[in-house]
Amino acid sequence: MAWAGIEKSTLVATLRAADPGAPTLCAGWTVRHLLAHLVLREQAPFQAAGDLLRHPAPGQERNMGQLVSSAQSTDGYAALIQRFWDGPSRLSPFSWLGDTISLVEYVVHHEDIRRVGPGPAAPRDLPAPEQDAIWQRVKIMAGMGYRRSPVGVELALPDGRGRRVHSGPGAVLITGEPAELALHALGRRSVANVKVTGTPESLEQFEAWAAG
Secondary structure: OOHHHHHHHHHHHHHHHOOOOOEOOOOOOEHHHHHHHHHHHHHOHHHHHHHHHHOOOOOOOHHHHHHHHHOOOHHHHHHHHHHHHHOOOOOOHHHHOHHHHHHHHHHHHHHHHHOOOOOOOOOOOOOHHHHHHHHHHHHHHHHHHOOOOOOEEEEEOOOOOEEEEEOOOOEEEEEOOHHHHHHHHOOOOOOOOOEEEEOHHHHHHHHHHHHO
16 A cells, blocks of 8 residues: 555645644744645755755745745645645656655654644554554664764664664664654654663763754
């Protein structure tokens, strides 16, 4: 089953219900910015890459900003959501590599909207097969998120499965459901529902790095 499609449908429902100008967990981005990012990523990846190469301040991306401007009105915002829902052309890798390149992206950005602010939403109860699909991708990609950790990092699921994703002196063990591990690995550490354990020295080093 292609879980990215299911996750996309729930994300679209959340986007439609959200305040477009509300903040997200992505610093400098409102819900409207996040939506524009999703559209640009899938339908104009070269423009998205161009924004990254310019290293703008968050919220000041030139190409993404054009989409944000087009979505200032209620109708414009609804049209941008529809464009996201319609998706890229059939020739685009984004149309046939769904789970591989979009599942974790959708899950994390969905929580960027849901868990922001003083009263964040509780973690969603995702189906076990979807969590398994997330795990297959997180255990491979998480190394990038922890590449600068001063200590080794191992991820573990509540059922005991695990994977070392970063080598280093000492180690910490991060335990949680796959979606929570994805949030933690991709920088949403303050809202990720995980448990981090290790020696006092390893924990101190890791937590100092993670807080920075």
